[in-house]
Amino acid sequence: MLPLLSTLAGHVAQRTALARLLTVGRPAHALLFEGPVGVGKATLAGAVAATLACLRPQGPDSPHPGDACGDCRSCVAMGRGEHPDVARVEAQGRTIKIDQVRALTPRLRYEPVLGRHKVVLLLEADRLGEEAANALLKTLEEPPSRTHFLLVTSRPQLLLDTIRSRCQTLRFGPLAAEEISVVLAAEAAQRGQALDPALLRLGAALGDGSISAARLRADPAWHPVVTAVVDAVVHLGLRPVGHEVGQVELLAALIPAAPAPQASATGDADGDTSPKPSGASKGKGMDRERLLVCLDLLRAVLRDAVLIGAGIDARSLPHAPWAEALQALAQRVGVEPLASAIDELERTETESVYNPSPQLALEATLAAMARHARAGR
Ligand SMILES: [Zn+2]
Known part of the structure; x- marks a missing residue:
């Protein structure tokens, strides 16, 4: 199912700020989602990716500003996890390797195929190896057009300062127990349990x-x-x-x-x-x-x-x-x-x-x- 900014648990202030950024603001080429492990940062980044790619995102006057529409071609591809313009990069073993960053290059060179923007989702960005981090830095210094990088980390202190300074940072705190209950109950319901x-x-x-x-x-x-x-x-x-x-x-x-x-x-x-x-x-x-x-x-x-x-x-x-x-x-x-x-x-x-x-x-x-x-x- 496509995660939507308006329906995710907790982080109300951050979600409001993101919705504003996505509708009336201009999100930076690189956004850094930082906060403790397991508070939903990657899911939120996924929702932002869906909105950036969506062909008709909900505007500032809609009931859910900042949400993806959920049914355009881009959203359908996103929901299936097979969007040609959205790359998800995760550590292979302990680190994110330089080859993984290099592999993004052809995709970044061209205009989006299906969505409005191209998005690179870097999970556990603190695991970028040194070479990979430097390669990414080069890309961030000359960002390709219509492309956003969403970096997610629970250990921001391990990121290169030069990478952090290129990102607009969003900080997330722990969730309240009630917010967690809602998420777990919804997950169980989805599994029919x-x-x-x-x-x-x-x-x-x-x-x-x-x-x-x-x-x-x-x-x-x-x-x-x-x-x-x-x-x-x-x-x-x-x-x-x-x-x-x-x-x-x-x-x-x-x-x-x-x-x-x-x-x-x-x-x-x-x-x-x-x-x-x-x-x-x-x-x-x-x-x-x-x-x-x-x-x-x-x-x-x-x-x-x-x-x-x-x-x-x-x-x-x-x-x-x-x-x-x-x-x-x-x-x-x-x-x-x-x-x-x-x-x-x-x-x-x-x-x-x-x-x-x-x-x-x-x-x-x-x-x-x-x-x-x-x-x-
Ligand atoms: Zn859409």
């Missing part, structure tokens, strides 16, 4: 403003992982010493069944909101990637327990379905020992870079958290 509302809320709240992170957390495959983590937290200090070994093994075994966060985060680094097939983690056991996922989830559950203990309405928190169990934990252990347990996690996270055994690190962390919980009784 309905997401479990509790899981949807949890995913949106744990996504930290990123659609791709939230999409992972809301995936039904994650439910057993979250349940196991909540179970580990609500029983802190109640189970025999040494029980942590089994818990870590269980968590390590559950996570490979879920989509691997790294694999998906890379494939979707710029927040393209189209659902992508998710890969599974390679190998078994608690590697560093899984350790960080566990720490992240543990922290989120503990944070909710602390907030519930401090009297915050549990219904407003991500782990609302477990509110009663978390309330009981907060009463049994007390808020301070739970806060100490969070400190423990953060220490492990910092030290994980140097820790040769994530399995042992998580066991030790869970054991230390259990000690804090026992001390709180």
